[in-house]
Amino acid sequence: MAKIIVVTSGKGGVGKTTSTAALGAALAQRNEKTVVVDFDVGLRNLDLVMGAERRVVYDLVNVIQGDAKLPQALIRDKRLETLYLLPASQTRDKDNLTAEGVKRVMDELKKSFDWIICDSPAGIERGATLAMRHADIAVVVTNPEVSSVRDSDRIIGLLDAKTARAERGERVEKHLLLTRYDANRAERGDMLKVDDVLEILSIPLLGIIPESMDVLRASNLGAPVTLADSRSAPALAYLDAARRLAGETVPISIPGERRGLFGKIFGRRAA
Amino acid sequence: MKFFDFFSKQSSSSAPKARERLQVLLAHERSSVGQSDLVVRLREEILSVIGKHVKIDRDKVTVKMDRGEKVSTLEIDVEIPLSAKLRAA
Numbered sequence: 426m427a428k429i430i431v432v433t434s435g436k437g438g439v440g441k442t443t444s445t446a447a448l449g450a451a452l453a454q455r456n457e458k459t460v461v462v463d464f465d466v467g468l469r470n471l472d473l474v475m476g477a478e479r480r481v482v483y484d485l486v487n488v489i490q491g492d493a494k495l496p497q498a499l500i501r502d503k504r505l506e507t508l509y510l511l512p513a514s515q516t517r518d519k520d521n522l523t524a525e526g527v528k529r530v531m532d533e534l535k536k537s538f539d540w541i542i543c544d545s546p547a548g549i550e551r552g553a554t555l556a557m558r559h560a561d562i563a564v565v566v567t568n569p570e571v572s573s574v575r576d577s578d579r580i581i582g583l584l585d586a587k588t589a590r591a592e593r594g595e596r597v598e599k600h601l602l603l604t605r606y607d608a609n610r611a612e613r614g615d616m617l618k619v620d621d622v623l624e625i626l627s628i629p630l631l632g633i634i635p636e637s638m639d640v641l642r643a644s645n646l647g648a649p650v651t652l653a654d655s656r657s658a659p660a661l662a663y664l665d666a667a668r669r670l671a672g673e674t675v676p677i678s679i680p681g682e683r684r685g686l687f688g689k690i691f692g693r694r695a696a
Numbered sequence: 697m698k699f700f701d702f703f704s705k706q707s708s709s710s711a712p713k714a715r716e717r718l719q720v721l722l723a724h725e726r727s728s729v730g731q732s733d734l735v736v737r738l739r740e741e742i743l744s745v746i747g748k749h750v751k752i753d754r755d756k757v758t759v760k761m762d763r764g765e766k767v768s769t770l771e772i773d774v775e776i777p778l779s780a781k782l783r784a785a
Contacts, residue, residue, distance in 0.1 A: 478721050479763040482735050492736050494755055515725065645714035 427535040430542045430670070431560035432602075433584075435576030437547030439568045440604040443640055443650065445544035446474045447660070448564070450649035451667030453508035457539040460499065460509040462530075464556035465546035466522055469513035475502065476647025477510050486514035489526030495533050504652055509538075519552040531559045549583060559589050562598045562670065564631060568605045569617040574625055577601075581628060600631035602666060607636045608679055619679060632666030634659050635680040716765075724763045735759060735770070742772055750776050 432445045442465075449461040463471035466486060472478045483498035488511075495511075502508035511530075514521065534541045545556035557563060563584050567577040584597045591597065603622060610616040623630055634640075635658050643653035651660045651667075658680050665675045739759050746752060756775035762768060 473717070473721070478717070480761060482759050482761045487736070497758060642710045645710035645717075647713075647717060 427538055428540055428562060429531060429535070429560050430540065430562045430564060431545055431557040432542060432564045432566060433545040433553065433557055433580050434566040434573070435547065435549060435553075435580040436568075436573045439566050439573050440634070440640075441547070441566050442471050442474050442544055443644065444564065444566050444602055444604065444634070444663070445471060445542050446649035447651045447663040448667050448670070449540070449542045450502075450505060450508055451651045451664045452540045452542075452671065453502070453505045454651065454655075454664075455667065455671065456507055457671070458507050458509075458537065459540040459542065460511055460534055460538045461542045461544060462511040462534075463513035463544050464522070464552050465544065466513045466517060466519045466552055467515065468546070469515050471544050472500075472510060472512045473647065474644050475510050475649065477502070477512070478647070481512045484512045484514040485530065486517045486521045488530055489523060490521065495530065504648070519546075519550070522551060522555050524555065524558065527555050527558060549579065553580075554583065554587055557584060557588055557597075560584075560597055561590070562600065564600050564602050564670075565626070565628065566602050566604055567622060567626070569603060569607075569611065569619075569622055571617075574617070574622055577626055581626065599628040600670075601626055601628050602631045602634065604634040605636045606633050606680070630677060631669055632662050633677065633679055634662045634666075720763065720765050723765075724768070735761060738770065739772065743774070746774060752776060 430448075432441050432448070434441050445461050449459050453459040461471060461475070462485065463469050464485070465471070469484070472481055477500050480500050483493035485498070487493040488495050488498050498511060500510045500512065502510065531541065543556045543560065546552040565577050565580060567573050581599060584599055585591055588597050601623065603619060606619070607616055611618045619630070619633060637657065637659045639654055639657035639659050640650050643650040646653055650657065651663050654660055655664070662680055665677075668675050739757070743752065743754070743757065752774055758773040760771040760773070
């Protein structure tokens with residue numbers, strides 16, 4: 426049974442696209458057929474983070490408007506044959522997304538994929554509401570920072586009101602993904618702690634992704650962080666989060682940046 | 697420098713790669729303003745030429761693109777059914 430996940434946050438720059446790519450690749454690495462769908466029409470970036478930017482021919486808007494068939498617009502990942510990308514349009518605007526069109530695409534994707542991961546644009550307008558519209562599960566990406574937590578709270582409200590499930594009287598399963606977490610700063614009292622955020626938002630925790638250079642490095646290279654270096658701290662955290670999404674019980678650990686002996690000696694090389 | 701790289705987990709030079717990817721991408725995006733549907737138009741025109749001679753199924757057409765620094769390639773794969781040969785005009 427296909428599951429539709431929306432990766433959302435309200436606030437921009439908290440790691441939605443990074444998380445979509447990383448979770449998508451992590452689920453595909455489990456040999457489950459996965460598609461990541463970019464809903465950020467006009468400002469697409471999932472293609473770039475996935476390293477497929479040179480291969481985009483058709484996009485979500487082309488499919489909705491009938492210029493292309495869905496299989497023609499899907500781009501298969503060069504590293505994982507279970508992973509696909511449906512890019513957003515770069516040249517149109519979000520008004521080209523229609524509720525019926527999005528539903529048609531989602532229904533068709535459900536026939537051939539195990540996981541459909543929708544990368545929501547920032548904000549609470551059309552693109553964001555359509556991205557969450559058909560979701561079974563929501564991953565609310567939040568930074569341990571006041572404005573991000575506030576916007577996440579707003580998004581949680583929308584998930585309970587504006588989704589197809591909410592309108593049918595069912596609920597969307599909501600999970601918190603805490604990103605850019607710095608255990609040292611939280612320990613010093615300079616950053617909201619995991620428990621603080623959990624207490625305020627009161628949705629279950631999917632994972633804690635540590636602030637790490639590996640995330641930037643992966644996006645530079647155009648690879649989901651779980652593929653760029655699957656043993657790095659953020660990759661391990663995303664791989665665990667993916668296992669939880671798939672229903673496994675995996676204990677949550679608060680990642681402190683684990684450095685090797687040489688890393689400690691040569692210090693914070695590229696902070 | 698190389699010596700130290702040996703001890704770090706991986707070589708640290710991902711930024712030049714990022715720079716190169718962006719340059720290629722943005723060169724294409726800046727030049728394609730106003731002709732966003734170039735691929736769609738090319739496909740339609742190429743298919744109509746082929747369609748004059750053989751009957752083709754629109755769904756059995758794959759269009760692939762690879763944008764490079766100096767050249768881009770457009771690859772159009774058209775499946776022509778065997779029976780269409782009989783009908784060739």
